[in-house]
Each structure stands twice: as C-alpha cells, then as structure tokens.
Amino acid sequence: MKNPESYKYKWVVLLSASLTCSLTWGLAYTIGLFYISWVDEFDAGNGEVAVIGGINTGVSCLLGPLYDVMNTRLGYRKAGALSGILMAVGYIGSALATNLFMLCFFYGVIQGFGFGLAYFGASLAVNKYFIQQRTFAEGMATFGSGAGGFGFTILSQYLIVTYGWRGAMLIFSGTALHIVVLFQLTFSPDQLDYLKLNWKTPNATDKSSELGYEVSNKDDSDLASVGSDDKIEIDDEREVQFFRSNDPENRTWLRRCTGMFRNPLFLLMLFTEFLCWIAVYVPFVHLPERARLLGIDATTVTWIASSISLSMCFGRIAITGICSALKIDPFYAYGFVNVVSGLLTVFSPFLTTKDGLLCYAIFYGLFYVSVPLIRASAASLLGADVFSMAYGWIVAISGVGLFIGPALAGLLYDITGSYDATFYASGACLIACGTMVAFRNKAKRIQDAKMTADVIYKRYEL
Template sequence: MKNADRYMYKWAVLVFSTLTCSLTWGLAYTIGVFYISWLEKFPESNSKVAVIGGINTGVACLFGPLYDVINTHIGYRKAGALGGICMAAGYIGSSFATNVFMLCFFYGGLMGFGFGLAFFGMSIAINNYFGEQRTLVEGMVTFGAGVGGFGYTMLSRYLIDIYDWRGALLILGAITLHLVLFAQLSFSPDDLHCVKLDWMSEGREDPTPKEDATLTSDGGQDGDDNASSLINSHGVDVRNASENITWIRRCLGLFKNPVFLLMAFAELFCWIGTYVPFVQLPERARLLGIDGTTVAWIASSSSLAMSAGRLAVPVTCSLFNIHPFYAYGFSNAVAGLLTALSPLFKTDIALLCYAIFYGFFNVSVPLIRASAALLLGPELFSVAYGWLIAINGVGLFIGPALAGFLCDITDTYDTSFYFAGACLMTSGALVTLRNKAEGYANKSP
C-alpha cells in the first residue's frame, strides 16, 4: 500500500471505529432506563435485576483473550460482523424474555459477547493504522461511546414510552446490524487484491497494513495475513500452531510483567465501581420523586459529558505531554470522590450536576488503551488489551451485583455509591506505584 493512500484511509478507519464504539459501549450505557422497566415488570430484587447489566458488560470484557484468538484466526472484518449479528440476536431475544433468567442470557450473555467481539476487532484495526498520537486517537474513538450513550438513552426512553421496552429492544436490535457494515469497511481499498470477499473460502480475509509484500517460494505473500496456513508433510498446520505457541508465551510473559500487573489491578478496581452509577442512578433519582423525563436527562447527560471528557482529557494530555496512565489515575480518583459524595445530592439539579461531572471524568477506556500501547509496546497491545478487558469483565460482574446486594441489605442506594466511590479512588491511588513497577520490570532477567 502506498504511504499516502494508507495515510488517507486510516481516517476512514477512525470514523468506522468511532461509530462502532457508539453502537457498542454507547448502547451499553442505556441499561439504566431498561433497569427501571424490568424492576416494574419482574418481581425480583434489585440485586437480581442489576446483575443483567453486569453480565452484559462483564461478558463483553471477560472474553477478551478469546476475542484476540478469534481475530487472529479469522480477521477483524469477519469478527466484527459476527459480533454485530450476535448483538442483534441478543436484543431480539431479550424482547421476548418472560423472566430475568432469559434477560441474563440474551441481553446479558449473547448481546454482551457480540458487542465485545465487534469492539475488540475495531480496536485491532486502530492499532494497525495508528502508532503516533495514540492518546488523542483513543479519545476520539471512545468519544463515540459518550455520544452514543446520550443519544441512545434518549432514544430508548422515547421508544419505551411508545412501544414498551420489548418494542424498544427490537428496534435497537435492528440498528445494531449496522455493525456488520462498519466491519466490512475497515480495510483500505488498496488492499482489495488480498481481501477475500467470499466468506465461505478458507483463510483470513483482512490484511494488517504492511508495505511492499513480496512473493515467497510457496506462492503466498510475505506479510500477507492470507498466508496464515502452512501445511507440512504430516498434514499439520505449522504456522497456526506456531502462532498459538507465540500467543501463549506472550500471555505468560505479560503476567510476569509488574507494569502489566499494576495496570490489571487498577482496571479491576476501576470497573468494579465505574458501572454502578450508570445502572443505579436513574432508579435512585426516581425514588427521590423525580419524574421520568428528568430521570432520562440525568442518565443521558452523564454519557454526553463523558463524550466531552474523552476528547478534552486526551487533548490535554497531548498538549501538555502528560502520560495517559497518570491522567487515568487522576480521573478515576476524581470520579471516585464525586461518587462517594453523591449520597449528599438529593435534588434533580444536584443529581444532574453529579451525572455531568462523573461522566466527564469517566475517561478510563481511552487512557488505559493508550497506556497499554505506550507502556507495553504495540507488539503486545492485542494480547495485553485482551487480558485487560477480561479483567474489566471480572470487575463488571462483581460491581453491579455487589452494589445491588448492598442496596438490598441496607435498603438504600447510598451504600452502593460509597462502595463504588471507594473502588474508583483505590484504582487512582494504584497509579502512583508506576515507577516502582517499572523498576521491578527493569530488574527482571
């Protein structure tokens, strides 16, 4: 591929990645308005209904290493399309749910797996096209999550009022099929010669951008992802076996790396607390006597502010040469402090202000992705990011469920927000250990 052509097309990849983020994580932030409907429909405890959202985002993250393997073997175009189909099927299945268990399976499991797979594929596409200005690029991509969260929350509330929550889920399921299109457009037109448009054919269809591929003696292209299979005289696929061994070695190396372990623990505490306000703030506002329209604005304003923060913070890091890992710790600490203080806010204006400021500092996603690329290197990004989002999934499983349990035993949402705030502040505090972790890593043989 010519350098000029690749330079131009990478911005198109950025646009499709942003739209994918909008349709995946953006829709995930609409859980609050459906949470209210499900509490009214199903006679279950807060903790049981809250676990639906935890499963959804938890599954989306927990299978990170599996997404890495899938993308390695079939390419991010097919993986992204498969994710979009699974996500749509999850929404459609959820619309026919008659109990919480069915919602856990369709909305939680199937939809979560789909949007996680689709988003991971686009993350790999961004990693292939962008090496410099990583913090700013990640902020631009995840900007879509905030815009999508705002728009789809308001849309979901509107659809629920007209078609009930079942009809709203059906319509959103149809919208998510656009992910199939976005995935198919995530390659350069100059690579059409090596893109297999026939999905029934064997081999990987999408290339990692490489320059001046040359023909090898076996008739394949050196550096072309299509040449992912090499059969020896015993009928064994040597290249795929070698890729699997390399992947395992990289995983083992990562878990011996103190810097990666520090990032992993920081992410665990971050995601135990991060999602709790998105799930419980709308219901908490409703119990305070705030009307449904205002509740929707409170929930969606957090997502809108998040989109602003995910642009403003990375831009600030780029302008003032601030390392994204330090910005990550500071933003988590501020978001945690605001959440711990939020039980003091009882009016609609106060809750709206909390939602806005919490959303603005909820910028961990672009900053941790940029931190992983800078601290661990672009070669390890795919496998490292796969494990990091798996750890996010553990936190997302724990957080909403435990917060719902605390609400049930104390009969107040205040304890849930104290708990979430403490976890976020712990995540921020762990970042101060970066220099020590790097010191241990440099001493390692």
C-alpha cells in the same frame, strides 16, 4: 513495515470505530428501559430480571482473551461481521422470547458475545493505525459511547412507547447489522497497499514497527526496542534472534500469556482496572435510584442519568486531546482522572438537591475517561505487538470488577439503609486506583531489570 500513521485511511478506521462504539455501548445503555417492560411482561421480580443484564455484561467483558484469539485468527473484517450478525440474532431472539430463560440466552449470551467482540475489534483497529496520536484517537473512538448512550436512551423510550419492547428489539436488530458494514471498511495497515487504499502522505518516515521492536544502526551498534520505549543495547546477532524468537508470531498463545503475567507493568494495570471497575459504574446504576429516594421527580431523574453520558462525550475529547497535545503519559492521566472522580464521588452524599446531583453527574461524566486512557497506556507501555492479548485480559478483569461493584454497592445500601456508604466506598476505590499509578516507574524498573537479565542469560547460553 511502513509507518501506519502515514496513511490517511486511518481516519476512516477511526470513524468506523467511533460509530461501532456508538452502536454497541449506545444499545447497551438502553437495557434499564427494557427492565421495566420485562418485569411486567413476565411477572418477574427485579432480581430475576437483573440476571439478564449481568449475563450480558459478563459475557461481553469476561471473554476478552477469546476475542483476542478470534481477531488474530479471523482478522478485523470477519470477526467484526460475525459480531454484528450475533448482535442482530440476539435481538431477534429476544423479541420472540416467551420466558426469562430465552432472554438470558439470546440477550445475555448471544447479544453480549457479539457486543464484546465488536467493541474489542474496534479498539484493536484504532491502535494499529495511531501511535503518536494514540491517546487522542482513543478519546475520539470512545466519544461514540457517550453519544450513543445519550441518543439511544431517548430513541428507545420512543420506540418502546410506539411499538412495544418487542418491536423496539426488532428495530435494534436491524441497527446492529450496521456493524457488519462498518467492519468491512476496517482494513489492517498491511492490506492497504495491495488493496489500492494507500492514501499515504508523501515522504513519510517510518516511526514504529507493528511487531513492537525495531533494529537500526547507530554509532556502529544495534539497538532493539522492546515494547515502546525500553532500549537495550545489542551487540550480537544471536541476541537479535532471541528477541525475534519472543515475537508473538513465533510463540503460542499460552506462552505469550505466561510471559505477559510476569510483567509487573501489566499486573499493575490489571490491579488498577479491577479497583476502577468495582466503583466506576456505580453512579450509572445507583444514582438515579438515589435521586428518586430524595424525592426528585422522574423527568429530572432521567436528565440526571443521561447527563453522565452527555458530558462524557465532551470529557473524552477534551482530556485526551490535552494529553495528546502536551504529550502527557496516558497512564498518569488515567490515575489523575480516577482520583478526581473518586473525590467527586466521596463528596457526592453531601449533595441532596436536584441541582447538586445534576452537577455531580455532569462533572463525573467529564472525568470518566478511564477507558480510552487505559487502552492507550496498554499499547504505549506494553507494546503494540502484545496489545491485543493484554487488552483482552484487561477487559476480562474489568468484567470481574463490574460484576462485583454494583452488587456490593446494593448490599451496602441494604445494610445501612442509605446510599451514603455506597458512594463513600466507591469513591475510595477510585482514589485508591488513581494513587496506585504512582508505582508505574517502580514496576517499569523491575521489568527493565528482568529483560536485561534475560538478555545476559541468553548471551552466555548462546
């Protein structure tokens, strides 16, 4: 197929994805403000109400493999429209809730399912169009997450005060329906020609294949590219057919998963993401409470919390832009930002003033770039053909870490009576996550050797 990056329509898809991220994560970050209203409304404990957010997060992340199947079967536009409708229904049902069980179902399950499906689909669409500029495109797409988190936090506070939490939920249901419109603008590259949306730059040459491999003649021999940069010499048409038989279009979802879990690079990514998400969300959850316990006033605590989201906007554009311009491997960049975030978090207990905590929040947000970098890494190292499935499992393992991390952090506080141990442990996990990236080349060599062995075996078998 034509090089997807030759289409100017890619910028429409990128804008749509960024706005989708703004709506999904922006609305998700407001849950802390609704907690207070739910505790008062239903006369419930903080632990009971916290279950609602846990269900929402769990559904949105742990169902990543299902989102892969739905986007493959339905396409971006239908799956995206469904996600916006589900989010709207979740908010309407929550606004009408008369007990916590209804909130768990409508906000936790229904809204969480729509949230995860929309965010997943936006990422897939971006990776279909951007290859050479993939890292920067991911940064631009996830820029909306930080911008939405900052904007919707302020907006939701105003809406709750003015219309009550139920009125705010109804307004957010209408806001979520905008996702339906955004996904109607999200066409896959192979649709653009017959839809007459092919805003293609002239004389563009094909640089990639949507299937993740290409066959070309060079010095009278054929080369088949598996994934992104793994080259294996092919001198027999039967071996080319072997690669094509392993094309995701010709294999069942279960067989594709089995093959993926035999890939050392993929397993390394899963392990690093698990370590990352055990720790990376802890400052979002526990830094405001830590600031309050240090005697900092409520207004300053709010600014400390929102500063992470605000600085995250600039960090994602700046760091991904630098990586793209200097052609830095996104997986190495992923390791670097996690090590820096870990060091900042390890030393944060020594910061006990409002200025110190505000500085920590700002710099932590600047280096919170792991999300776009791991997505770019998965596409570039594993191949665009398996990105959807791979990212589905990466999202799922992130959800597991997200479940465990904040809970363990709270448990450490209960045991020690201080947040120092919480931030020490979180920082150590982030540093361990970043240093594990050093095994990238070793994992790649193992995978290359396995692929070569498969080719040799297939050559003699055929």
